[in-house]
Amino acid sequence: MEKYKIALYLRLSKEDGGGAAGDESGSIAAQRMLLRRFVRETFRDYALAEFCDDGYTGTNMERPGLQELLRQVRAAKIDCVVVKDFSRFARDYLALGAYLGQIFPFLGVRFISVNDRYDSGAGEAGIDGLDVDFKGLLYDLYSKDLSQKVKTALAARRKQGKYVGACCPFGYRRSPGDRHKLEPDPKEAAVVRRIFLLAGEGKTSAQIARLLNEEKVKTPMQARRERGQAGREPKGGRFLWNPSYICQMLRNRFAGDALKKVQRLYDAGISMNGQIVLCKGINDGVELEYSIRELMKYLPCLESVSVVPVGLTKYR
Numbered sequence: 001m002e003k004y005k006i007a008l009y010l011r012l013s014k015e016d017g018g019g020a021a022g023d024e025s026g027s028i029a030a031q032r033m034l035l036r037r038f039v040r041e042t043f044r045d046y047a048l049a050e051f052c053d054d055g056y057t058g059t060n061m062e063r064p065g066l067q068e069l070l071r072q073v074r075a076a077k078i079d080c081v082v083v084k085d086f087s088r089f090a091r092d093y094l095a096l097g098a099y100l101g102q103i104f105p106f107l108g109v110r111f112i113s114v115n116d117r118y119d120s121g122a123g124e125a126g127i128d129g130l131d132v133d134f135k136g137l138l139y140d141l142y143s144k145d146l147s148q149k150v151k152t153a154l155a156a157r158r159k160q161g162k163y164v165g166a167c168c169p170f171g172y173r174r175s176p177g178d179r180h181k182l183e184p185d186p187k188e189a190a191v192v193r194r195i196f197l198l199a200g201e202g203k204t205s206a207q208i209a210r211l212l213n214e215e216k217v218k219t220p221m222q223a224r225r226e227r228g229q230a231g232r233e234p235k236g237g238r239f240l241w242n243p244s245y246i247c248q249m250l251r252n253r254f255a256g257d258a259l260k261k262v263q264r265l266y267d268a269g270i271s272m273n274g275q276i277v278l279c280k281g282i283n284d285g286v287e288l289e290y291s292i293r294e295l296m297k298y299l300p301c302l303e304s305v306s307v308v309p310v311g312l313t314k315y316r
Contacts, residue, residue: 003045003046003047004043004045004047004079004080005047005078005080006046006048006049006078006079006080006081006082007049007050007069007072007078007080007082008032008035008036008039008048008049008051008083009051009052009065009066009069009081009088010028010035010050010051010052010065010083010084010088011031011052011053011054011056011058011063011065011066011088012027012028012031012054013055013058028052028054031084031088034084035114036048038082038112038114039082049072051065051068051069053065053066057091058087058088058090058091058092059090059091061090061092061095066089073104073107073109074107076107080110080111080112081104081110081112083111083112083113083114084113084114085115086113086116086118099111100120104120162180162181163180163182164180167224168182168185168227169182170188170191170220170223170249171184171188171189171192172189173185173188187218188223191212192249195208195212195250198211199250200309204243205243205244205246208241208243209240209243209246212241213240216238217241220245221234221239222234222239262274262298262302265301266301266302269301270301271301272301272303273303273305274295274304275305275306275307275308276291276292276306276307
């Protein structure tokens, strides 16, 4: 007789502390212990499979672990799905209701939510449909409220001038004394300055990429891997510079991030002098006009602005 096929589904969002690279979160381990104990005490003669999404939000059904679980459900390889509670499977109450009320019953799959005391195969012994809908709605509203609070907190930190990105831009590193502050990385910054110098000499992004690849200069992705911020493997044995990335770097407006620092000095009433490093074909023309127009807003604290061609500055 074929064994009863049971699938355990585990999930933890980043907001709850999941998703650390190479490190399984404690809640995932706790969910696993709870579900395995429940299965041991409830079933006999079964085959167990596990699907996990550590660091994924429950409001989005496009999760790798969940999609693989649903693929096996559609292939009739799963007889029963067991989760800790409804929110682990989905925080979208419409999606949750569709799977519990229509999709899983149509496919003949039993669904069990341990903490919610819900078992679709228990008939009258389980909680009624109204309770399921109500709990699903609560999970959905909680998720939206939590998401808004996280966005508000991040926006407040940005207004304070704090860096809240997951990864540092190429050329920068986190300050040892403050993880929300960036400082130039000497080796990477030298590469960025050289790229602008080569562009100022008239070289195209494709020519710059070819030169850097020939010299085997460390790429941004390689730098992220060395910092433990990426696990992507290089194709062909090594990472290569991409002309499109270099073009994106060169077309990043000088005034964009720099004006944030200028604003803080202006708010404090501190006198300052500005300098725009000009790269022909990169930040001249419309870009230069934009930079000067934005800087003029900070008069009289901004006492002067000089425009210097690349290669004639201390940033060489």
